[in-house]
Amino acid sequence: MNNPTVARAPVSEWLSQLPSVDKILLLDRAQEWLEEYGRDEVLRVTRSTLSLLRQALVEQKRVTAPELETLLDEIAATLKTRATPNLRRVLNLTGTVLHTNLGRAVMPPEVIEAMASAAAEPCALEYDLGQGKRGDRDELVEELLCELTGAEAATVVNNNAAAVFLLLNALSNRKETIVSRGELIEIGGAFRIPDIMKRAGAKLVEVGTTNRTHAKDFVEVIGVKTALLMKVHTSNYVVQGFTAEVPEVELAKIAHQHQLPFVVDLGSGTLLDLARYGLPSEPTPRQAIEMGADLVTFSCDKLLGGPQAGILVGRRALIQKIKKNPLKRVLRVGKVTLAGLEAVLRLYRNPDTLPQRLSVLQLLTRPQADMQAQAERLLPRIQNAITQCGLLLSTHPVKSQIGSGSLPVERLPSVALAIEPTTRLTEKNVLRLERLLRASATAIVGRISDKMLLLDLRCLTQDKEEIFVTALLAAASQVVSVR
Numbered sequence: 001m002n003n004p005t006v007a008r009a010p011v012s013e014w015l016s017q018l019p020s021v022d023k024i025l026l027l028d029r030a031q032e033w034l035e036e037y038g039r040d041e042v043l044r045v046t047r048s049t050l051s052l053l054r055q056a057l058v059e060q061k062r063v064t065a066p067e068l069e070t071l072l073d074e075i076a077a078t079l080k081t082r083a084t085p086n087l088r089r090v091l092n093l094t095g096t097v098l099h100t101n102l103g104r105a106v107m108p109p110e111v112i113e114a115m116a117s118a119a120a121e122p123c124a125l126e127y128d129l130g131q132g133k134r135g136d137r138d139e140l141v142e143e144l145l146c147e148l149t150g151a152e153a154a155t156v157v158n159n160n161a162a163a164v165f166l167l168l169n170a171l172s173n174r175k176e177t178i179v180s181r182g183e184l185i186e187i188g189g190a191f192r193i194p195d196i197m198k199r200a201g202a203k204l205v206e207v208g209t210t211n212r213t214h215a216k217d218f219v220e221v222i223g224v225k226t227a228l229l230m231k232v233h234t235s236n237y238v239v240q241g242f243t244a245e246v247p248e249v250e251l252a253k254i255a256h257q258h259q260l261p262f263v264v265d266l267g268s269g270t271l272l273d274l275a276r277y278g279l280p281s282e283p284t285p286r287q288a289i290e291m292g293a294d295l296v297t298f299s300c301d302k303l304l305g306g307p308q309a310g311i312l313v314g315r316r317a318l319i320q321k322i323k324k325n326p327l328k329r330v331l332r333v334g335k336v337t338l339a340g341l342e343a344v345l346r347l348y349r350n351p352d353t354l355p356q357r358l359s360v361l362q363l364l365t366r367p368q369a370d371m372q373a374q375a376e377r378l379l380p381r382i383q384n385a386i387t388q389c390g391l392l393l394s395t396h397p398v399k400s401q402i403g404s405g406s407l408p409v410e411r412l413p414s415v416a417l418a419i420e421p422t423t424r425l426t427e428k429n430v431l432r433l434e435r436l437l438r439a440s441a442t443a444i445v446g447r448i449s450d451k452m453l454l455l456d457l458r459c460l461t462q463d464k465e466e467i468f469v470t471a472l473l474a475a476a477s478q479v480v481s482v483r
């Protein structure tokens with residue numbers, strides 16, 4: 001039974017039947033590949049496909065060699081996959097508008113245009129065109145930032161984590177920063193305030209308890225080694241019940257009585273009170289400064305709706321000190337980011353048009369009736385395809401999240417297409433469909449909840465509807481074919 005000589009003979013036969021690389025390259029189909037992908041790439045893929053095939057035959061993972069056409073299809077498919085960007089386009093139907101894993105804020109056309117232009121052409125990034133000499137890249141946005149926050153000065157770094165890190169290193173290296181225990185936050189992706197502090201060289205002094213911190217807790221620990229009083233916005237959770245925190249105004253007063261700066265990490269920095277757009281309120285940098293903060297840090301790709309960056313605004317002397325720190329050079333942003341940031345900040349000069357012009361705000365303020373109408377428009381177009389998978393399609397009221405730790409407990413009423421099994425047997429078809437949708441050229445990412453696939457329509461803008469329908473029909477037809 002286990003006689004290797006019996007098994008070996010057919011393998012070598014199959015192996016000898018495989019075409020050579022040279023022969024494949026002379027075929028008509030290969031001419032198309034050569035033109036599209038270049039000789040090196042076609043050679044690489046043809047060789048590796050053949051070699052994998054040989055290995056599979058030898059190891060008997062495969063018993064017969066494929067037909068020539070099948071082999072060519074395999075090479076063509078690999079060439080195509082390799083030419084597809086790794087960073088794939090996604091329709092975010094998760095219901096989380098600012099989804100960190102899906103790239104957070106989407107940006108408006110004028111912002112994208114500014115970024116594209118900065119990428120395509122030389123620009124006066126650090127060049128004073130009036131004087132004909134070297135300039136400072138922060139100046140591109142400093143005036144706008146001061147205008148929008150009421151601060152004296154501003155600087156920009158790679159993200160808000162970098163802003164916090166730089167601030168601590170510049171002002172609290174080998175010295176103490178006092179923070180309430182209730183604010184020692186962890187944000188996804190290994191951003192923990194205590195770890196950042198340690199790496200930045202700052203000594204963390206925790207005061208109060210998880211749920212209650214009082215003014216005297218801060219006063220008692222202030223000493224010669226104290227550098228800062230810090231407040232961290234607890235962006236991804238809320239402490240409820242028997243709680244007490246020291247208001248910013250009071251913390252600022254205590255800090256200033258001891259000639260210390262009071263700094264605030266706001267996390268998601270919306271520049272305007274979102275209540276004016278019917279959304280839950282989130283503290284703004286302007287409010288923090290008015291309450292006495294000497295420095296405020298915030299993200300640019302959360303509620304602000306721009307590119308990834310972190311901003312520090314506040315007193316001129318402190319910002320100057322921060323800018324002199326060598327880490328500022330390490331953490332600085334590039335021209336594409338600055339171009340996008342400037343363009344997005346300009347939109348804030350006209351708050352009345354912001355919900356139409358700022359993509360993030362447009363999505364967050366989208367009325368539920370609008371999504372309901374969209375759901376009813378889409379439903380008849382995909383109904384049949386879903387039924388054929390043995391699944392049930394309906395519209396479903398859901399709650400979207402803002403995301404990225406912004407406004408953690410607030411939910412926005414939204415509408416989803418819900419796809420659910422009709423019997424135990426079709427449960428796996430829901431999972432299959434979910435997987436196939438993720439594999440689409442424009443990936444569609446929803447969420448599974450209670451055996452149901454929910455496709456939250458909040459972020460499906462009208463211009464993406466056709467892509468959505470096409471991809472969904474294609475995926476549904478595959479669910480049936482593999483059944």
Ligand SMILES: *Cc1c(COP(=O)(O)O)cnc(C)c1O
Pocket residue numbers: 159160161162164187191232233234235236265266267268298299300309310404405
């Ligand atoms: C999001 C957040 C950060 C980190 O900001 P990034 O821009 O993601 O680096 C830091 N602190 C708070 C309070 C946050 O919410």
